[in-house]
Amino acid sequence: MWKTILRRFLIMIPEVIILSILVFLLAKAMPGDPFTGSINPKADPQQIHHLMKINGLYDPWYQQYWQWVVHLFHGNLGNSYQYQEPVTRLIAGRAGNTLWLALFTMILTYAFALPMGVFAGRHEGKLPDTIIRVYTYVTYCIPFFVILVIGIWIFGYVFGWFPTTGSISAEASGSGWLQTIGSRFYHILLPGILGALFGTVNIVQYLRSEVIDAKGSDYVRTARSKGVPSKDIYRHHIFRNSLLPIAAFAGYSITGLLNGSIFTETVFSYPGMGLLFVNSISYRDYTVITALVLIYGILNLIGTLLSDIILSIVDPRIRIE
Amino acid sequence: METASNFLNIKDVSTAFKINGQFYDAISHINLQVHHDEILAIVGESGCGKSTLATTIMGLHDPAETKISGEIDFEGTNLLKLDDDGYNDFRGAKIGMIFQDPLSALNPLKRIEDQISEVMDYHTSLSKEEKHERVLQLLDEVGIVNPKRTAHQFPHELSGGMRQRVIIAIAIACKPDLIIADEPTTALDVTIQAQILDVLRDIQKENHAGIILITHDLGVVAETADRVAVMYAGQIVEEGTAEQVFNTPEHPYTRSLLRSMPQRDNENDDLYVIKGNVPSLQKMPSTGDRFAPRIPWVPASAHEENPTMHEVAPGHEVRCTCYKEFSFPDQKGSVTA
Ligand SMILES: Nc1ncnc2c1ncn2[C@@H]1O[C@H](COP(=O)(O)OP(=O)(O)O)[C@@H](O)[C@H]1O
Ligand code: SF4
Ligand SMILES: [Mg+2]
Numbered sequence: 001m002w003k004t005i006l007r008r009f010l011i012m013i014p015e016v017i018i019l020s021i022l023v024f025l026l027a028k029a030m031p032g033d034p035f036t037g038s039i040n041p042k043a044d045p046q047q048i049h050h051l052m053k054i055n056g057l058y059d060p061w062y063q064q065y066w067q068w069v070v071h072l073f074h075g076n077l078g079n080s081y082q083y084q085e086p087v088t089r090l091i092a093g094r095a096g097n098t099l100w101l102a103l104f105t106m107i108l109t110y111a112f113a114l115p116m117g118v119f120a121g122r123h124e125g126k127l128p129d130t131i132i133r134v135y136t137y138v139t140y141c142i143p144f145f146v147i148l149v150i151g152i153w154i155f156g157y158v159f160g161w162f163p164t165t166g167s168i169s170a171e172a173s174g175s176g177w178l179q180t181i182g183s184r185f186y187h188i189l190l191p192g193i194l195g196a197l198f199g200t201v202n203i204v205q206y207l208r209s210e211v212i213d214a215k216g217s218d219y220v221r222t223a224r225s226k227g228v229p230s231k232d233i234y235r236h237h238i239f240r241n242s243l244l245p246i247a248a249f250a251g252y253s254i255t256g257l258l259n260g261s262i263f264t265e266t267v268f269s270y271p272g273m274g275l276l277f278v279n280s281i282s283y284r285d286y287t288v289i290t291a292l293v294l295i296y297g298i299l300n301l302i303g304t305l306l307s308d309i310i311l312s313i314v315d316p317r318i319r320i321e
Numbered sequence: 322m323e324t325a326s327n328f329l330n331i332k333d334v335s336t337a338f339k340i341n342g343q344f345y346d347a348i349s350h351i352n353l354q355v356h357h358d359e360i361l362a363i364v365g366e367s368g369c370g371k372s373t374l375a376t377t378i379m380g381l382h383d384p385a386e387t388k389i390s391g392e393i394d395f396e397g398t399n400l401l402k403l404d405d406d407g408y409n410d411f412r413g414a415k416i417g418m419i420f421q422d423p424l425s426a427l428n429p430l431k432r433i434e435d436q437i438s439e440v441m442d443y444h445t446s447l448s449k450e451e452k453h454e455r456v457l458q459l460l461d462e463v464g465i466v467n468p469k470r471t472a473h474q475f476p477h478e479l480s481g482g483m484r485q486r487v488i489i490a491i492a493i494a495c496k497p498d499l500i501i502a503d504e505p506t507t508a509l510d511v512t513i514q515a516q517i518l519d520v521l522r523d524i525q526k527e528n529h530a531g532i533i534l535i536t537h538d539l540g541v542v543a544e545t546a547d548r549v550a551v552m553y554a555g556q557i558v559e560e561g562t563a564e565q566v567f568n569t570p571e572h573p574y575t576r577s578l579l580r581s582m583p584q585r586d587n588e589n590d591d592l593y594v595i596k597g598n599v600p601s602l603q604k605m606p607s608t609g610d611r612f613a614p615r616i617p618w619v620p621a622s623a624h625e626e627n628p629t630m631h632e633v634a635p636g637h638e639v640r641c642t643c644y645k646e647f648s649f650p651d652q653k654g655s656v657t658a
Contacts, residue, residue: 218425225379226440227413316475
């Protein structure tokens with residue numbers, strides 16, 4: 001198994017290198033240069049020329065790329081034009097918020113989806129199954145941002161049950177840790193629930209059909225002919241076999257959550273990387289955009305890596321000898 | 322009535338499946354006995370209802386989708402009167418079943434050892450260590466070369482033949498009185514087939530079990546069976562000892578099957594092909610010999626309107642009277658309509 005994991009890990013290295021080259025070239029192609037915003041626009045063009053020269057901006061691209069990578073490893077991603085502060089610090093201040101919301105959404109998603117999928121599959125064709133299926137179809141048809149907007153409007157504004165902006169209330173931010181955590185949790189509750197309602201759809205449908213397939217499978221028939229009681233057949237064979245592939249979804253859902261965070265954070269004005277990304281685009285803050293594209297790209301690769309690793313642990317057929 | 326050797330008595334059993342809201346018989350009015358120490362072969366083309374008979378005995382049908390009538394007397398208990406829990410005392414314990422497709426019959430995510438000991442979890446009070454020992458012993462018995470290693474493996478690591486041995490090990494783990502083997506060798510290649518049949522025979526000698534061996538391969542039957550029941554379109558059309566059925570076959574279907582089987586003395590001839598197909602459940606003729614449409618040259622008057630079994634020799638029975646007049650069209654004395 002370690003061989004499989006190591007192999008899968010090694011495959012990721014060229015992926016990361018290619019990603020970084022693409023991101024680098026993208027950054028190069030964008031208008032502006034590292035001095036934009038930091039020097040007087042009326043400065044002598046001769047002087048700018050000199051600055052660019054000593055900073056290596058006339059070097060061949062691969063030398064510049066190497067420089068960029070070296071800077072990257074020193075945590076130097078340049079300065080934000082909009083905030084006038086190092087991109088690294090800017091992102092570090094928001095990454096926590098995004099991860100905290102994503103983690104919460106993921107836990108909720110699985111907490112909703114697993115029982116629903118299993119239940120629908122077990123009672124295929126009965127009323128609860130029909131209700132769950134209608135729910136998944138309806139949710140599937142509505143775009144995510146529409147769910148968010150409707151949700152925030154009803155539960156945030158009309159009923160006023162949940163905060164509609166920020167990650168922590170002003171009063172709580174200065175007080176004790178308990179209030180801090182409480183307020184932070186309160187702020188992710190609604191976006192988390194809405195994200196989970198949307199995220200469950202794929203898992204419920206997948207799990208339901210896995211359970212139905214397993215019920216009719218030959219190995220379940222074998223188990224029945226061993227005299228295993230029905231409830232144990234569900235526990236030891238059907239649920240187990242249907243849930244294991246779901247475990248691998250965990251990695252991919254990281255990908256989905258990150259992409260979803262761009263919508264969620266924008267609608268909820270939640271100060272995470274997604275909101276930063278959208279703001280940076282509207283301010284054309286290229287250094288920040290580049291850095292975020294790189295981070296999102298790497299996180300996506302890690303998500304897929306995690307899925308593959310989980311799958312190889314969980315399913316003996318996938319282990320590569 | 323239970324006697325010492327006749328422990329399974331199938332009386333007038335019919336199984337109907339629900340198709341588009343209506344029930345259609347897949348097997349009708351089956352009567353069969355199985356004795357200890359014997360292999361009863363059930364032969365017939367694909368679609369004749371052999372598997373349905375097996376799964377009916379095992380109680381594997383969904384009661385909402387099937388209607389089963391008759392009586393299956395197993396050592397004094399009518400299995401058809403049992404609920405699911407009651408049936409579980411028989412399945413795996415007193416009746417073991419071997420399925421056709423060894424590739425899909427094992428749980429892909431469980432180790433072989435766990436799949437074999439699972440059957441003992443429910444029917445024995447053996448300790449963990451005893452079960453482990455028994456698993457290794459069983460794997461050895463079914464001809465697995467390295468039981469320790471195989472016990473630890475997953476199904477996908479084993480060949481088809483090895484998986485079928487594992488399934489046999491599961492079926493015999495609790496020393497059942499009855500073993501039902503539904504086409505146990507069909508999915509395997511010829512050399513493995515012979516080995517698997519040997520394993521079955523050895524087990525039977527050891528356990529004094531009765532075996533129902535289902536197959537469409539008459540070669541397998543000739544090699545292994547003590548008695549043979551020939552099934553056509555959900556009915557038994559001929560039943561007798563292996564010698565009776567092979568040496569003096571009577572029913573046109575049995576004779577057609579035998580004639581369509583490759584043999585040493587006719588290997589240069591074109592093989593006989595039975596015209597037509599086994600009728601689907603909805604198209605089953607309600608009166609007359611169900612095989613009649615496939616031997617159209619036999620006059621209608623030769624068939625009984627409601628064919629019954631006729632004893633032609635002690636223990637040798639044939640359905641319908643048409644056997645008296647039947648011959649193949651290319652043979653002397655053939656009757657033409
Ligand atoms: N669950 C089922 N529902 C409806 N029809 C079935 C079902 N199982 C088998 N049949 C039909 O019953 C007939 C006998 O099938 P089967 O017992 O599998 O035959 P065999 O094992 O001899 O090939 C076939 O016509 C088949 O299509
Ligand atoms: S699959 Fe088995 S042999 Fe291969 S690395 Fe994993 S544990 Fe080792
Ligand atoms: Mg069959």
